Amino acid sequence: MGPTIHDVARVANTSKSTVSRYLNGQKVKKDTQEALEKAISSLNYHRNENARRLVMSRTNTIGIVVDNISNIFYSGIIRGIEAVANKKGYNCIFYSGTSNSKQEASFLHLLYEGHVDGIILLSFQKRDQKDLEQMMEVPYPLALIGDHGELDGLFSVDIDNASGVSDLVTYLYGLGHRRVAYISGPAHMGPIKYRLKGLHETMNELQMECRPEWIVSSDWTNQGGYEAMKELLKQEGFTAVIASSDETAIGALRAIQESGIQVPDQLSIVGFDDITLSSWVSPKLTTVRQPLQEVGIKAAEGLFAQIEGTEEVDCTAHLYKPTLIIRQSCTTL
Structure with missing residues (x-):
């Protein structure tokens, strides 16, 4: 001993x-x-930390359930969460929903069984409505990052995806573009609905032409963007393309260049995310940057407010607006 x-x-x-x-x-x-x-x-x-935890009725640990631990976008969010947890003297335990082939809601037992003091559910996939309703009934500290199903009563943090696309449309409009094509993403991802909403609403407000054949889907990969752009190039009339992710935009850019079209002189293109590679392609990609670390910080702050019970928690959706990053992939008409 x-x-x-x-x-x-x-x-x-x-x-x-x-x-x-x-x-x-x-x-x-x-x-x-x-x-x-x-x-x-x-x-x-x-x-003896175990004895101390029994006395204090706390584990001094929070759980972070991630749908795909290899997703590069989650690293910034996780840094934000860990920064707050470290200040509070808490440890973080990470759980991978993908590797365990489990639904997010199945991890809620960690709260009921006292393994952690609170949980952050991190996913950019579209959440099941029944799971969200189950989460609303949890009497323990819980925070969501990503889709909240537009339900009040859950503390959630997300990117204002509609605003991000709206800024891209407005930017292109200011350059003189009135006919814009759009490459969407996979239907199972939460941001897709809101990015399309931002596209349609802003184009309608600005009285821009939006033809159904100018909107195609992709799987948010380089290859998916490449193939989607090949389909778009069978159409005519648009002067700019909005890709709903930078990976998609980079694949689309290759398809455009292989077809002999000059970017941005003959066709402008923008992305969404501001991944590192977007500033390394030629021409450098105009896009919007997601404030991922701020999202992680806000989610952790909301969780600890519930754990400590020192302040009233606003259980609504907290949306963080992306920032327009202007580079060289667009031109004035």
Whole structure:
């Protein structure tokens, strides 16, 4: 058996209660602190966290359930979550929904069984309405990142996808473009609905021409963008293309260039996401940047507000507006 709090008190020549206060972050006299630190070091003492958690009825741990741990977009969000958790003295445990072939709602047992003090569900996929309704009934700290099904009563954080596409349409309109094509994404992804909404609403407001044959789908990959652009090029009349992701835009850009069309002189193109590669292709891609780290910070702050119970939590959707990044892939008509 390792050294105990009694051993630390004996070596430091102080009381057990003084050791306990020091270990819990309370102030003690300077000479006492020095004696305690020396005793802890010499004994190689480590406090029993399990016992401490039982006393405090907390695990000092939050769970983050990620639908696809390899998704590069989640790294910024995770950094934001971890920054807040570290300030609070909490650890993060990550769970992969993909590797376990489980639905998000199946991880809620971690809350009911007391394995974690709160959970953040991170997914940009479209969520099932029944799962969302089940989440609304959870009496424990819970935060969603991504699709919230437009339900009030859940603390959720997401990108304002409609606003991001609206900014792209408005930018192209300002350059003189009135006929714009659009490459959408896979139907199972949550942002698709809102990006299309931003497209249609803004084009209607600006009285721009929006033909159904100028809207095609992709799977948000380079290859998908390439194939979608090949289909669009069978049509005529549009002067610019909005791709609903940078990966898609980069694939589309290759298809355009292979067809002999000059970008941006003959055709303008924009993306969505501002991935690193978007500034390395030629021409450099105009796009919108998602504030991913801010999303992670907001989700964690909302979760800890529920855990600590120190303030009223606004259980609505908190949307973060993307930023327009202008580069070289568009021209004025």
